[in-house]
Every structure is written in C-alpha cells, then in structure tokens.
Amino acid sequence: MNPFLAGLIAMIVAALLAFFTTFGVVNTVSAEPKQPEQNVMDYGTNQAE
C-alpha cells in the first residue's frame, strides 16, 4: 500500500476513534454538576454538591 495513503487512513481512523470517545464522554457528563442555591449578588460558590 502507498505509505501516504496508509498514513492518511490511520489518521482518519484515529480521528474517528477520538470522535467516538468524545461522544462517550459527552454522554457521561451530559448533566451539569448540581450547585447550591445562590443569591443574585453572589460572586460564585466554592461548594459543589
């Protein structure tokens, strides 16, 4: 096989693998972490639930 073509195919396969991994991670973390109720004037919270 042409080395250039082989390299191209390997890169595409790797990119597809990365895409499916990303998809899996997105499904795992689709829900945002719960935050405690905040006042409107708060800067933020350091208490993740």
Add this chain to the structure above:
Amino acid sequence: MRGRIGAAGLRAAPALWSAVLAVLVLGGALGPGYVLSYDMVWVPDLAVRGDFWGTGSSLPRAVPSDLVVALLDEVVPGMLLQKVALLGALVVAGAGAARLVPGTGLVGPLAAATLYVWNPFVAERLGIGHWPLLLTYASLPWIFLCARRLAAGERALPQLVLWVVLASLSPVGGIVAGVMVVAAVAASARGVRRPLLVATGAVLAVNAPWIVAGAVHGSATVSDPAAVALFAAQGEGVMPPWLAVLGLGGIWNAEVVPASRTTVVGLAALVLVLAVCVAGLTTWRRRTPRAERHALVAVAVVGLVVALAGRVAPDAVAWLVGHVPGAGLLRDGTRFVALVAPLQALLFGLGAARLAAAVPVRAVGLGVGTFLVLVPVMTMPDAARGVSGRLEAVDFPEEYATVRQAVERDRQAGHPGDVLLLPFTSYRQPGWNDGRRTLDPLGRYLPADYLASDTLVVSGEEIAGEDQRAARVGHHLATLEGPALEQALAGEGIGWVVLDREAAAALAAQEVDAPGYGGSVELGSAEVLHRGTLLTAWQLATPTGHVTPGPADTAPARALLALAWGLAALTLLTALYRSVGTRVTSRRQLRRSD
C-alpha cells in the same frame, strides 16, 4: 518553491490548529454582541476616565487593562476588540506552546498546542472572565523563549519587553510574567547578572502603573483575610485540590468548572496526560539544555506552591493578606497555575511525538500521534461551544444608551461627580444576559467615574472590600434617607445615582434586599434623568460643602502616578522602536547576503 511552501505550512500548522481550537472553545462568544461573564465586562465604548489611571478610591485591580481597552476602543470597536483579545490569546498561546517543543515533526508541536489551549485553566478562566490573565498565559511561552535568548547574549530585549507588556495588563499577570522572566534568565549558570538586571528592570518599568497606584493607596491595599479560605484551590469531582491543580484546574468557583472535570473522566484525563508527559521526559533531558529545564521546573514549582498555599497553609496566607499591602494578590492562588502549563504542554508534546515514533509501522504511528493530539479535546469536550454556552455574546438594552446620553449631556453642561451604582452589590444576573452572572456592567458602560460596591459574596459569606469610600456610602445608604442621604452622597463626590431595577427586584424576591444595598432608595429632591423598566437615573445637586478626598487625591500621588505611566509608556515605545529597527536591519542583511 514547493519545499518552501511545505516548510511555511509546517511552521504555520500549530497556529492554524490553535485557531481551529480557539474557535471551537469560544463558540458563541465570537458572534455579534458582548460577552459578559463574571469579571469579563466589555462595552461598546469604554470612556477614558480618571479612575483608570489608578486615582480612584478603589484598589487598582483593573490597572492598566481598563485604560488600555479605553484607548484601543477609540480605534477598534469594543465588540471587535473583545473577540480579537479572546481569539488572539488562544491562538498566540497554542503557537507559543508549539514553539517550546524542540525537534522536527508536527505531532509534538500540535500536541503541545492542543494541551495548552484546551485545558481546565483556559476553560475556567474564560468562564470567570479573567481575560487579562489569559493574555499573560498566552505570552508565557514567548516570554520564556525570548528570556532564554537574552540570557544567551542575543538581542532579544525589545521582543521580551513587548511580550511582558501583553502579559502585564493585570497585577497578577505582571507578577506571573515577572516570575517567568527572572527564572528563565537566572537559570543560566554564567554571565546572567547584566541580562537579569536589565530584564528585571524592564518588568518593573512595565508594571510601574499598578505598583505605584497600589502604593499610593497605602494601608487600603491590605485585604480581608477571610478571602483566603473562600478563594483557596478546590477539588474537582473525585480529585482532591492538589490533583485538580496538577491537572491545571482547581479554581475556587465551582460554577465555572466544566462538568467533565467533576466526573471520573477528569481523573482519567489527568492520568493520561501525565503518562504522556512522563514518556516525554527522556527526550526532554536529551534535547534541552539543563538551564532551560531548571527554569521551567522552577516556575512550575512556584505555580504549584502559590496555587496550593491557601489550601495547605491558610492561616499563614491569611496573615499575609491581612497585614502585608499587596499580598491580597495571592488570595486567588490558582491564577498562578498558569506557570505550570508551559512545562506540562512541552512534556506532553515530546511524549506524544515519542510514543508516535515508537510504533514500528509508520502509518499506525501517525494514527497514534493523531489520537494523542486529540486527547485533551476528547477528555474535556464540554470546553467547546463557548465552554458549554457560558460565553454567549449579547447586546446591551437600549436603556443603557439612554442613560449614558443623559449623563454625558449633564457632564458636558458642567455637572461634576461620579456615578453611584445601585443596588450596592458587585454582581448581577441580568435577564438580558440570559441570567449569566456578571460584574455590574453599567459602570463601565457609562462615561463617568463610578462607585460600585467592592464587597464580594461567596457562598453567602461576605468578603469585605478595601474601598473606604464605598464603605462610607454603604453606611449612608443603610442609615440615612431623603435629603440627608442625597447630601451625604453628594459629599462623597456622587453626581448621579443609577438604580438597576431588575437587580433590585431580584434581591427583593430573594429577601436579601438590606437597606445598605439601596435597592428601594428614594431620592425625592434629586432630578430624575430617566425612569425606565430596567434603570432609573437621578442627578444629585452639586455638593456645596467639603468632598472627602480619595487616597490618591494628592498632588504628590498624582505626580508619582504620572511618572509611573510615563516610565511604562517610554519602555513600551523604546521596545517597539528597537524591535522594528532590529527587524529592518536583519532584512537588509539578508538581502545583501542574497
């Protein structure tokens, strides 16, 4: 010819790849409008005003960034400038990290660029709106490279100064850049005294405006020690604080942490990245001079120590913050995690390149390399699309422009004073910003100096501000009403009062509308300039009595500040002139040799 194009393509690849990543990360932030997220507040036309020089009663936290933006948006519209700053920071960051990786090939530089652009530090600081710190972060690899050239005796001082200028738009940025400069130059064993003195002098000159502005505020520059515990590094998901920091995260504010960091994926990502970094250690030792290694390790250790200090030794840091002027800059220590990133990106790049090269079949090695380059993206995919929608651009309501025009008309008619922003709280969640939390943008939108609360509330706990004038005004709001309140406010140099009715209603709905916030203030004797659904603006009568002066309202303080700004401007202009001169000379020499 083809070879030249190929070489140029290879050189440009990391910057182009960084641009792709930057567009993916910023997402909706690049659309029309302004991104308002926590401390990031950009407005259409930030007017130059006295306080931006460091003469205001509040601490000069936004010196010199506010003045730089106010001057630049006279040429480039604020909306465009914000997008250039955000996009440019990430592209420059990625391209710089790629340059750190020695040797040929693309896998190493691209992997380094990916990790440097796509990591928790970038996502969290974008979320909390620390854009000047991201410019510092972007400059760090370039500062390191220029400082190493300077230590080697090359003429790199002008370029180094220019990068330090870009890095020093905030006080913490200036310190982070200074640490990198000193470590990178001092790491060489011999002949560094002169370059070290010159480089340190340049860093001090560039940072003189905020140093002097802080100094003239005197004892007001000590901060509330309670902030140390509240701003200490936090764990993320299953990771304790020290692991979160090692993974370039650990910010105090859980609201801006990407969800992927709070699951087991965050830990898996850290293990994977560190494993690749370990694989790069041998190549790093072989290809890089010892001094460079020492410098990068030293700054990374400084970054880790400062980031974790508030967690490991909270009492000691709290004492420093409460007693040593300026030590408050250490209270959000995870900002110094920026110093860890260059080493990690470099090792990740070298590791990825080594692992890809170790595969016997070249084509499969390319596949492995591609996969490793994409590891940071696939383990934190929620950094994409404006950090999962946190960075959407919005337009300001029309009422903002109406009030701005009214205040501007008054100013041109000679009415003096500053604008007081009510409710007297720092942060808002405007409906027109889709409820996203932001520092009150109204002050920056209006054309005059403004007084806003500098008290911060974190998880319901108050961190006292440093501004004595703000404290007095808060007291007036809590204890006075009617004409007595108007007179007291005028005596504090307040010329206008603008009430954000939406924010006041939100405080009332949550039953936290204390009198000191002024959400239901009545100023019967003041002239109403505007009364709309979102804002009410009053013009107070011109004060007849004594107006309490601010800490920088003295002739010597103003003279010192003028000197500091002059020194910084002179250093910048000299560096620009020398940098352009060096380039022209090099090109002439190249033409002659052709």
